[in-house]
Amino acid sequence: MFRLATEQSLLEAFRPKDRSRVELPPGLSFPLVVHHTLTWAHPAGGRVFLVFAVPKGVPTGIAFDTNGTGPAVPHMCDWCHQTGLGTGVSLLSARLDAKRTLGVHICSDLGCQRKLEDEADRSGTSPLPALEALIERMARFARDGLKIDLTGAGR
Numbered sequence: 025m026f027r028l029a030t031e032q033s034l035l036e037a038f039r040p041k042d043r044s045r046v047e048l049p050p051g052l053s054f055p056l057v058v059h060h061t062l063t064w065a066h067p068a069g070g071r072v073f074l075v076f077a078v079p080k081g082v083p084t085g086i087a088f089d090t091n092g093t094g095p096a097v098p099h100m101c102d103w104c105h106q107t108g109l110g111t112g113v114s115l116l117s118a119r120l121d122a123k124r125t126l127g128v129h130i131c132s133d134l135g136c137q138r139k140l141e142d143e144a145d146r147s148g149t150s151p152l153p154a155l156e157a158l159i160e161r162m163a164r165f166a167r168d169g170l171k172i173d174l175t176g177a178g179r
């Protein structure tokens with residue numbers, strides 16, 4: 025769980041080079057308390073946004089470009105391990121630097137948390153272990169893939 029005091033703190037969760045590409049979601053009221061993940065889509069489409077935080081870390085935002093829909097065959101999401109058809113799971117890409125992007129096959133709408141919570145509801149178990157694993161996979165992508173310091177240093 026983490027807290028975002030203002031719109032500015034939400035924007036500052038993103039890397040400086042991504043901030044101009046972020047369109048903040050309408051209708052949020054601050055301070056905002058986030059349980060696990062905050063996700064939303066750009067109103068014009070083509071881009072989705074994720075904000076999460078590791079334990080003792082600062083809120084970390086990633087801006088993803090969507091790359092159209094994949095083929096209509098089932099794919100498994102790399103993060104929540106739920107399976108969706110081509111439109112449900114697709115290759116999203118985030119900027120690594122000015123020239124390169126890094127892709128990951130995940131739920132196109134970043135709805136991983138909701139899917140894991142639904143799954144836990146159906147089986148009558150706690151979603152927490154699955155959500156902690158989800159955050160760890162997001163963290164690995166951000167830290168090892170995008171080289172973002174999750175403690176907030178150098179941001």
Ligand SMILES: [Zn+2]
Nearest residue numbers: 101104131136
């Ligand atoms: Zn997923």
